[in-house]
Amino acid sequence: MLLQPAGKRQRQALMAADACSTPTGRLFITNKVSNLRFLVDTSSDLCVFPRKFVPGRKERTSYNLFAANGTPIPAYGGHTLTLHLGLRRDFTWRFMEADIQIPVIGVDLLSSFSLLVDCCNNRILDGNTSLSAPAQTAYPRFPSVKTTGGTAPGHDLFAEFPDLARPSGVWREVRHNTMYHINTTPGPPVSCRPRRLAPDLLVIAKAEFDTMLKDGTARRSDSSLLSVLHLILKKDSGWHPCGDYRALNACTIPDRNPVRHIHDYAHHLAGCTIFSTIDLIHAYHQIPLHPDDMQKMAITTPFGLFEFPFMSCGLRNAVQTFQRFMD
Numbered sequence: 001m002l003l004q005p006a007g008k009r010q011r012q013a014l015m016a017a018d019a020c021s022t023p024t025g026r027l028f029i030t031n032k033v034s035n036l037r038f039l040v041d042t043s044s045d046l047c048v049f050p051r052k053f054v055p056g057r058k059e060r061t062s063y064n065l066f067a068a069n070g071t072p073i074p075a076y077g078g079h080t081l082t083l084h085l086g087l088r089r090d091f092t093w094r095f096m097e098a099d100i101q102i103p104v105i106g107v108d109l110l111s112s113f114s115l116l117v118d119c120c121n122n123r124i125l126d127g128n129t130s131l132s133a134p135a136q137t138a139y140p141r142f143p144s145v146k147t148t149g150g151t152a153p154g155h156d157l158f159a160e161f162p163d164l165a166r167p168s169g170v171w172r173e174v175r176h177n178t179m180y181h182i183n184t185t186p187g188p189p190v191s192c193r194p195r196r197l198a199p200d201l202l203v204i205a206k207a208e209f210d211t212m213l214k215d216g217t218a219r220r221s222d223s224s225l226l227s228v229l230h231l232i233l234k235k236d237s238g239w240h241p242c243g244d245y246r247a248l249n250a251c252t253i254p255d256r257n258p259v260r261h262i263h264d265y266a267h268h269l270a271g272c273t274i275f276s277t278i279d280l281i282h283a284y285h286q287i288p289l290h291p292d293d294m295q296k297m298a299i300t301t302p303f304g305l306f307e308f309p310f311m312s313c314g315l316r317n318a319v320q321t322f323q324r325f326m327d
Contacts, residue, residue, distance in 0.1 A: 026039060026040060026041045026042070026043070026138040027039075027040045027117060027119065027122060027123075027124070027135035027136060027137060027138050028040070028135055028136040028137070028138050029085055029105070029124055029133060029134075029135040029136075030085075031083050031084055031085065032084040032085065032086055033084045036053075036103060037102070037103075037136075038083070038102075038103045038104065038105045039102050039103065039104045039105065039138055040105045040110070040117055040124065040135065040138075041104050041105065041106060041107075041138075041144055041145070042107055042110065042117055043068070043107075043144035044104050044105075044106035044107060044144045044145040044146070045106055045107065045108065045145060045146050045147045046096055046106045046107075046108045046145065046147060047093055047094075047095040047096065047103075047104060047105055047106045047108060047109050048065065048073075048095060048096050048097075048098050048100055048103070048104045048106070048145050049079050049081065049095035049096070049097055049098075049103050049104075050097075050098070050099075050100050050101060050102065050103060051074075051076050051097045051098060051099055051100075053103070054076075054079055054097055056238060058076045058077060058097065059076070060074050060075070060076055061075050061076060061077055061279070062277060062279075063075050063279065065096065065098050065145050065146065065147060066145070066146045066147070067143040067144070067145065067146070068143045068144040068146060069143065071143075073098050073099055073100060073145065074098060074099045075096055075097065075098045076097040076098065077096075077097055078094045078095065078096060078097070079094070079095050079096075079097045080092065080093070080094050080095070080211050080215065081093060081094075081095055082211070082214065083105075085124065085133045086133040086134075087124070087126045087129065087131050087132075087133050088129065088131060089126075089129070090214070091109065091113055092211065092214040092215055093108075093109045093112075094215075098145070100145070104145055106145065113126075113128075114126065114127030114128050115127065118132070122134065122135050122136065122137060123135055174286070174288055176325065178287055178321065178324060178325040179287070179288055179289070179290050180287050180288070180289050180290065180293070180311040180315075180317075180318070180321045181290050181293055181317075182248070182252060182289075182290075182293040182296045182297065182315070182317075183252065183253040184248075184251045184252055184253065184296065185251050185252075185253060187251055189224055189225045190225050190226070190227065190247045190248050190251065190296075191224065191225065191226050192226050192227055192228040192244075192247065192300060193228070193300070194228060194229065194300040194301055194302050195228050195229060195230075195302075196302065197229075197231075197302060201231055201239070202302060202303075204231070204239050205229065205231060205239070205241055205301065205303075206303055208239070208240075208241045209241065209301070209303070209306060212306075213306075216309070217282075217285055217308060217309075217310060218306045218307070218308050219306065219307060219308075219309065220304065220305065220306060220307075221295065221298040221305040221306055221307035222305065223295035223296075223298035223305060223307060224295075225248075225295055225296045225298060226298055226299065226300040226305065227243040227244055227245050227247065227248055227297070227298070227299045227300070228243070228244045228299065228300060229241060229242075229243065229244070229299050229300065229301045230242055230243065230244040230314075242312060242313055242314055243297065243299040243312060243314060244299075244314070245297075245312075245314045245315050245316070248296065248297075248315070248316075249314075249315065249316035252315075252316040252317065254316065254317065255316075255317035255320040255321065256320070257320040257321075257323060257324050258323070259319060259320060259323045260323065283322065284310065284311045284312060284313055284318060284322065285310040285311070285312075286310070286325075287310060287311040287321060287322065287325055288309060288310055288311075289308065289309055289310055289311055294307050294308075294309060295307060297312060297315070
């Protein structure tokens, strides 16, 4: 079976073994840390994680997945996991939470990390290092997961351009010229001491930053312009780390780019009968930060200094920059 790349980047095509006793191209492999078994399915469009395995409550999204027979599968947003498969490197990827029974590793992760499914010898091969990890045979009673299904008119469009409905597990290449700048007034640099955190919040914060370091949304810093770490409780009972940028915002020159009024937008809806919504996952993180201003957005934590190559929430002029991006 030929595995096609998940994005438009030119990646090496992977060929699964075709002369084997498991014609479905599916195996089970175990995460060495959590001991959780994952179904490796070359017929699934993307990686999916069971909603029942994630603690806390999360609202269902308007985005649906589909089984191979077209049955809709409710989805609940993304969940970043790091897999330890015994291949001497970690695989950090964004899984889609959904109402399924077992975790599924789809073709998006396989093609991105050059992993080869060898059904003849029941193993997973690393195309970069030639290392292998043992796997177990899976039986065809588990349905493959698709990003589109059914016979609605829009499904033909998604079938022609599958990337439109396939959430990426890693940050994609920036394909626009909007960039966030932090223009500050003359004066002494903003500097703060790290706040102490309760033991449980300290563990959560460190885990969040470890994930951001791996997926490229944060990196180590040596900046002297420091804001303090702040944790925000999310709707799904999780925590979102960000910077307390009040001191930085106080010396940032305001951007007067106009922000659209919702009533002006609603006037254009008169007579319309078909509507669509687009969910920009981590929308602000799609706006890169100007390299000269990166150290200004650094934050201090009890476990080190970090800076972000993308725009973050809580910054002055972030709304105006995003409006300019939308325009």
